Amino acid sequence: MARLQILELPEGTGDDRPPFILVVDQYVARRYVVGVGQSEQPIDEFDGIAEKIGARAVLAFEDTIDIPANDLDGYNGIPGGYYTAFAATVERALGIDTSSAAPDVAGWLLTACRELEKSETAREQLRQERDAQAAALDRVRNLHRPVEHRGQTICWECSDYDFPGQTTDSPPVAHDQCGTLRALNGEQEQQ
Known part of the structure; x- marks a missing residue:
């Protein structure tokens, strides 16, 4: 089964949050049946994903790729085995308060997913409003x-x-x- 990992990149001067690459390993590409009249262009299952999640890129590998910073050995199964560094990364990258005494990794991830869902919904609503305004302008023109x-x-x-x-x-x-x-x-x- 494919695994998802985050490879954090060095911050630049104009970065609001740390840039990252989504790494998918143990990935098995799907096979698609091409119908009559359809193009035989290969289908990129990850097309547009980087833009949607704010990643610099998405890398997919069939082999297992071990990123040292994502080592799951150690404290409570927290990446890198170092709670303080993990909490700081979650707080900085996702904007989630990690100051609680007990580590709640699942809660942080759930909050992150909810925040991402809210931002996707807001972006879709803005796209729809923009498209409606553009259509109205076209009618006036x-x-x-x-x-x-x-x-x-x-x-x-x-x-x-x-x-x-x-x-x-x-x-x-x-x-x-x-x-x-x-x-x-x-x-x-x-x-």
């Missing part, structure tokens, strides 16, 4: 699309353009002078 009228490019909406009659119900507004598009683009209104 579509209303104010350019149209050729008597040799001039005008704004469809601002000029109240009537396509079948190819007339305008309002004075034609040059497309590059459309107040709505200028506001969407962050330009100042000319007076």
Whole structure:
């Protein structure tokens, strides 16, 4: 069965938290059946995982890889056998308070998983809001699309353009002078 390990990297000056690499060892790649018309490109099961969890990379090995800092011998099965160093790493990397007297490794990991889940949910909500706003902007831009009228490019909406009659119900507004598009683009209104 595959194991997950963390290889902590040296901190850089701009790092909010210590950078790390997710190491997966004892990994057996899955076999996929390619259907008719499907590409035979190999499937990367770890594609996008590093970005989702904030790792610098994900390394997968079939062999067993022993990372000395992750040695499980010693105090209470805590990596490295040194409780204080492990607690400091958990507190620094995950932002979890480890000042309690008794080590609660399972509790820390559960809290870390919950925090990760909350941040993933928040990111997904922000993505959905961003996509909805982008769609709304596209609808507004579509209303104010350019149209050729008597040799001039005008704004469809601002000029109240009537396509079948190819007339305008309002004075034609040059497309590059459309107040709505200028506001969407962050330009100042000319007076």
